[in-house]
Every structure is written in structure tokens, then in C-alpha cells.
Amino acid sequence: MSQAKSFATRIGSLIQHQEHRGLLGQLACTALAHRASCVGALSATCRSYGSSAGGEDARRQLLRKHLLVDTMELESDFEDAGMQRADASRLARKITELIIENKLKMEEAFVKQATLEKVILEQTAKIQGFKTELQKAQDMHHAAMDKDLEQQQSYLDKMKAEVRHEIDKLTASQRLDMNLEKGRMRDELMVIRDKTTDLQIKVDREINELKSSVEKAKNDTIKSVITILGTFSAIAFTISRFIQMSGGG
Structure with missing residues (x-):
């Protein structure tokens, strides 16, 4: 209370100067120009509550709702501080208008609790819907991926079966070709072996014939040599006999 009285005393001394009166008048006009409707509604509500039996309590509750201070008590404090009633009333009204102006500006700058809760609920519902x-x-997407994977797996299995079938078919074809080639080579080797055998037999026969011819020629030569030697021996013996006979006669 003492602080309020000292504050009221300071404001009263300032209001006594003409410059401060003009400044407060400009502030009041500006506040009234911006929020005249709100102040009028508040004043009408205060008057309507004041005419009823519980008007004082209702007025105090309304002031507590829209204001941070009780203007009637503030005006009384100004009067107790030595200000005139008109100045105290005008100052309290200006302060009330400024407080209402600031409160409305604060309400415009900040959101209400109910609105905030509503927005939070809406955002929560939107987030939940987005999550859903x-x-x-x-x-x-997972179902589509699983389906695609199953299709790819079935396609891969089909490709594996086809590749295995082609490999088996190629292996069988190669095995058949190899068997045919082995049979052909075996036949060719048998033909070559038969030819070699025939050639060997022919060569052996010719060698035997050649050996027989050589042996026969050798025998004939020996016989010829023996015959010639016998002939020469007989001639020599005959000559020696003639010589002996000639010498004896």
C-alpha cells in the first residue's frame, strides 16, 4: 500500500505539469482510438453489474479478469495521496485504458490456452493420421516388395531350371559327340592296325622270300665254286698226269 501511495504521489506531481498532461492525453486518445469498443463494452458491463444487487462483486471479478489491478482502489489511493478527485479519476481511467490496451495486445501476440490445446489436439490427430x-x-510397400521378391524368386528358380536343363542337354550332347568320336577313332585305329598288320605280314613274307633267295643264291654260288674248283682240280690233275707221263716216256 505504501508503494502504491508513493507511486500515486509521483504520478500526481507529474500530472501537475502541463507537458505530462498533454502526453497522457495523447496516450489516452490513442488507446481510445484503438480499443474504444472494448473499453465501452467493459464500461457497459461494469454499469450493468453495478445496478444489480451483487454488482460490486461482479465488477471486481470482471476487473480481475481483464485487469491486473483494481482501478477503484487505485483511484482511492490517488485521492489519499493528495490528488484531486477529477485528476485521480482521469488518471485511473487512463491507466485502465493502457492496461486494457496492453492486455489486448498481449492476447493478440499470444494464443489462448484453449486454442493452444485445440491446436495441439488437431496436430496430434493429424500426426496420428499421418502415422496411420x-x-x-x-x-x-512391404507387401508390394514381398510380392516382387516372390516373383523375382520364382523367375530365378525358373531360370535356374532352364539353365540346368540346357546344361544337362549340352552335357548329354557333348557326351554323345565324344562317344561317337571315340567310336570313330576306335574304328580308324582298328583300320590302321589291320593295315599295319597286313603290311607287317607282307614285309615278313618279302623278307622271308628275300632270305630264301639269298640262301639259294649262296648255295648256288657255293655249288658253282665247288664245281669250278673240282674242274680246276681235275684239269690240274690231268695236266700233272700228262706231265708225268711225258717225263717217264
Whole structure:
């Protein structure tokens, strides 16, 4: 209370100067120009509550709702501080208008608790809906991926079966070709072996014939030599006999 009285005393001394009166008048005009409707509604509500039996309590509750101070008590404090009633009333009204102006500006700058809760609920619902849609999209995407994977797996299995079949067919064809080639080579080797055998037999026969011819020629030569030697011996013996006979006669 003492602080309020000292504050009222200071404001009263300032209001006594003409410059401060003009400044407060400009502030009051500006506040009234911006929020005249709000102040009028508040004043009308205060008057309506003042005419009833519980008007004083209702007025105090309304002031507590819209103001941070009781203007009637503030005006009384100004009068107790030595200000005139008209100045105290005018100052209290100006302060009331400024407080209402600041309160309305604060209400414009900040959101109400109910609005904030409503927005939070809306955002929570939107987030929940987004989560639901995202989960649904993920489930659909996973289902599509699983289906694609199954299709790819079946396609790979089919390709594996086809490749295995082609490999088996190629292996069988190569095995058949190899068997045919082995049979052909075996036949050729048998033909070559038969030819070699025939050639060997022919060579052996010719060698035997050649040996027989050489042996026969050798025998004939020996016989010829023996015959010639016998002939020469007989001639020599005959000559020696003639010589002996000639010498004896």
C-alpha cells in the first residue's frame, strides 16, 4: 500500500505539469482510438453489474479478469495521496485504458490456452493420421516388395531350371559327340592296325622270300665254286698226269 501511495504521489506531481498532461492525453486518445469498443463494452458491463444487487462483486471479478489491478482502489489511493478527485479519476481511467490496451495486445501476440490445446489436439490427430497413413503406406510397400521378391524368386528358380536343363542337354550332347568320336577313332585305329598288320605280314613274307633267295643264291654260288674248283682240280690233275707221263716216256 505504501508503494502504491508513493507511486500515486509521483504520478500526481507529474500530472501537475502541463507537458505530462498533454502526453497522457495523447496516450489516452490513442488507446481510445484503438480499443474504444472494448473499453465501452467493459464500461457497459461494469454499469450493468453495478445496478444489480451483487454488482460490486461482479465488477471486481470482471476487473480481475481483464485487469491486473483494481482501478477503484487505485483511484482511492490517488485521492489519499493528495490528488484531486477529477485528476485521480482521469488518471485511473487512463491507466485502465493502457492496461486494457496492453492486455489486448498481449492476447493478440499470444494464443489462448484453449486454442493452444485445440491446436495441439488437431496436430496430434493429424500426426496420428499421418502415422496411420505412413504405416499403411509402409505395409503396402512391404507387401508390394514381398510380392516382387516372390516373383523375382520364382523367375530365378525358373531360370535356374532352364539353365540346368540346357546344361544337362549340352552335357548329354557333348557326351554323345565324344562317344561317337571315340567310336570313330576306335574304328580308324582298328583300320590302321589291320593295315599295319597286313603290311607287317607282307614285309615278313618279302623278307622271308628275300632270305630264301639269298640262301639259294649262296648255295648256288657255293655249288658253282665247288664245281669250278673240282674242274680246276681235275684239269690240274690231268695236266700233272700228262706231265708225268711225258717225263717217264
